[in-house]
Amino acid sequence: MKIIVSIKQVPDTSGKVAVNPDGTLNRASMQTITNPDDMNALEAALKIKDETGCKVVVVTMGPPPAAGMLREALAMGADEAVLVSAREFGGSDTYATSQIIAAAINRIGVEKNDIVMCGRQAIDGDTAQVGPQIAEKLHLPQVTYAADIHKDGDTITVKRMLEDGYMTIKVKTPCLLTCIKELNEPRYMSVSGVFEAYSKPLTTFDYEALKDDPLIDKSTIGLSGSPTNILTSFTPPQKGAGMMLEGADKATCEKLAEILAKKHII
Numbered sequence: 001m002k003i004i005v006s007i008k009q010v011p012d013t014s015g016k017v018a019v020n021p022d023g024t025l026n027r028a029s030m031q032t033i034t035n036p037d038d039m040n041a042l043e044a045a046l047k048i049k050d051e052t053g054c055k056v057v058v059v060t061m062g063p064p065p066a067a068g069m070l071r072e073a074l075a076m077g078a079d080e081a082v083l084v085s086a087r088e089f090g091g092s093d094t095y096a097t098s099q100i101i102a103a104a105i106n107r108i109g110v111e112k113n114d115i116v117m118c119g120r121q122a123i124d125g126d127t128a129q130v131g132p133q134i135a136e137k138l139h140l141p142q143v144t145y146a147a148d149i150h151k152d153g154d155t156i157t158v159k160r161m162l163e164d165g166y167m168t169i170k171v172k173t174p175c176l177l178t179c180i181k182e183l184n185e186p187r188y189m190s191v192s193g194v195f196e197a198y199s200k201p202l203t204t205f206d207y208e209a210l211k212d213d214p215l216i217d218k219s220t221i222g223l224s225g226s227p228t229n230i231l232t233s234f235t236p237p238q239k240g241a242g243m244m245l246e247g248a249d250k251a252t253c254e255k256l257a258e259i260l261a262k263k264h265i266i
């Protein structure tokens, strides 16, 4: 049994966010991190590994420096890593990205007892489309927004977090789950893990490695094969300073209600 975790390197938006004059993110000048939801997916996979001894494989599509993020995942406890990187893949939108990652997962191989895990959403692209699209392309059942996961043989019980409650779903492996931050607290790399990370396999899949997969077609990958295009990107104008009302007396509450009513909020 193995768990394949799809992780994305994203700009660290908790620090200074650098924006180009055209409104796009200046990625080159920002620190990168592993997408937060993907850390929860990886932690969930490592917990199942702790319990069952299964293998955990991490995969990312990105430029060559994304190998550093894969080494960190290996230092946390993943067993193998795959970097999907090629000029032909650059500029892919979510449709093309999921085709390429699905082809990479096909190449790694999904067997009866396997699980594919993704984060719910990347903090830069923010679409939450890639995980569900990978599942569709691999013809795997999917459960999204996983806030709790229990594995019992080939059955996974998933507590899904909805806006106003929870839903519990049972799914058979092989399946794909998308994970959210409520699922767990990701572990830190250990010192021995960091040393071991450099002797674990990190393989690169380039265009040649994936081109025979039926999902890889030059007309549906990369910038030219992407069905969506970003027409414009801009930073919204800053909102004005807020208004502070102090006090909890009746008059202040009435004033607050009057302001909210005027703005049609209540």
Ligand SMILES: Cc1cc2nc3c(=O)[nH]c(=O)nc-3n(C[C@H](O)[C@H](O)[C@H](O)COP(=O)(O)OP(=O)(O)OC[C@H]3O[C@@H](n4cnc5c(N)ncnc54)[C@H](O)[C@@H]3O)c2cc1C
Pocket (backbone or CB within 6 Å): 006, 007, 008, 009, 035, 037, 038, 059, 060, 061, 062, 090, 091, 092, 093, 094, 095, 097, 098, 101, 117, 118, 119, 120, 121, 122, 123, 124, 125, 126, 127, 128, 129, 130, 131, 223, 226, 228, 229, 230
């Ligand atoms: C025309 C166009 C050009 C673009 N060019 C670029 C570009 O050059 N560089 C760029 O970074 N983005 C580019 N993008 C954005 C790119 O489409 C998205 O970043 C990417 O498809 C993932 O979508 P998302 O970030 O919304 O991920 P989401 O769908 O929000 O991610 C959900 C989950 O899917 C998995 N996932 C997503 N992306 C990856 C990945 N790359 N590797 C492994 N797992 C992943 C993770 O588990 C993640 O938590 C471009 C988009 C368009 C439309």
